[in-house]
Amino acid sequence: MRIQAAVVEGPGGPFTLRDDLVIEAPRSDEILVRIAAAGICHTDLSTRLRWPQQLSPMVFGHEGAGVVEAVGDEVTSVRPGDSVCLTYRSCTDCGQCTTGHPAYCDTGIFALNASGTRSDGTTPLSRAGDGRPVYGSFFGQSSFASHALAHTSNVVKVPADLPPTIAAPLGCGVQTGAGTILNVLRPPRGSSVAVFGAGGVGLVSVMTAVAEGCRVIAVDPVAARRAKALKFGAVAAVDPQAVGDVAGAVRDHADGGPAFAVDTTGQPTVISQAIATLAQRGTLALVGVGGRAEFDIMTVLTKGIRIRGVIEGDAAPADFIPRLIARYRQGVLPFDEIITEFPFHEIEDAARAASAGEVIKPVLRFP
Known part of the structure; x- marks a missing residue:
């Protein structure tokens, strides 16, 4: 499937929009999400500065929100049409994950979230035409793109009437x-x-x-x-x-x-x-x-x-994110007041504004 994504070609490079990327169909444990909004986090900006050349070009983004388009055969937690928020990935099976502390997953937060690949070393992204790999799977999503592949551990269903620009920051910064x-x-x-x-x-x-x-x-x-x-x-x-x-x-x-x-x-x-x-x-x-x-x-x-x-606030996202939504709707967590929205094609301007301290929380809107 052909998608649009903001690609960083090398360490410290700008976010460049490309329309020639291809994303694979979801594997049995994966979820394809059409991204409607994505927050820009300091981690995205700082990581692109030191990202290794051997894992470039790279697609970042780890505060995605959108709608499920397809799921693998083993996925039962969500289905096509569900509104979701994307967060960090964990293994779900280790001692930390099973006792409510998946942010300290024994597999390693960096191994699952910041290696540039799936756990098996593959990347779901490539360039159309020549098939050259494009690295991604950032926080199990790489949501600076029109579509992202995620997993059951980092996809949380949210109410359909929750604006995606509100849902997106829940997955990392607000959490x-x-x-x-x-x-x-x-x-x-x-x-x-x-x-x-x-x-x-x-x-x-x-x-x-x-x-x-x-x-x-x-x-x-x-x-x-x-x-x-x-x-x-x-x-x-x-x-x-x-x-x-x-x-x-x-x-x-x-x-x-x-x-x-x-x-x-x-x-x-x-x-x-x-x-x-x-x-x-x-x-x-x-x-x-x-x-x-x-x-x-x-x-x-x-x-x-x-x-x-x-x-990640030592949070188990599937339980914690619904609590945050409830607080937001009660008016005691008014984080919408720190959000500045940008259209996706202005991602580099949004990143510059965030780095300069001109905005607090930039959130990208997708067409």
């Missing part, structure tokens, strides 16, 4: 921000939560913690994002470039220090600030993708700080 609060930190009502980085994931963490009755302090250098945090109920929004002591500024708003903190930046300096901010026996959730970070071990030891890495 991560909300899950970090609800599934991992679980702050008691009245406790203080500091959120470092008020991008898409950070602002969803803010609105979720506020809905749980917490005092939230947001930290971000972008004025528009700080304003959004305040609109969503944060008691304070700190500009780290305007204060000499970020940790002290946050503690001033949290009775000596928050019990919980979320870092969405992955930046070593910010992580150190978050640790210094916390009260005794506080907990820091590391959500942002980054490299190495250094921190003062004595501070962590003497204050009894707990540091917890979080992937």
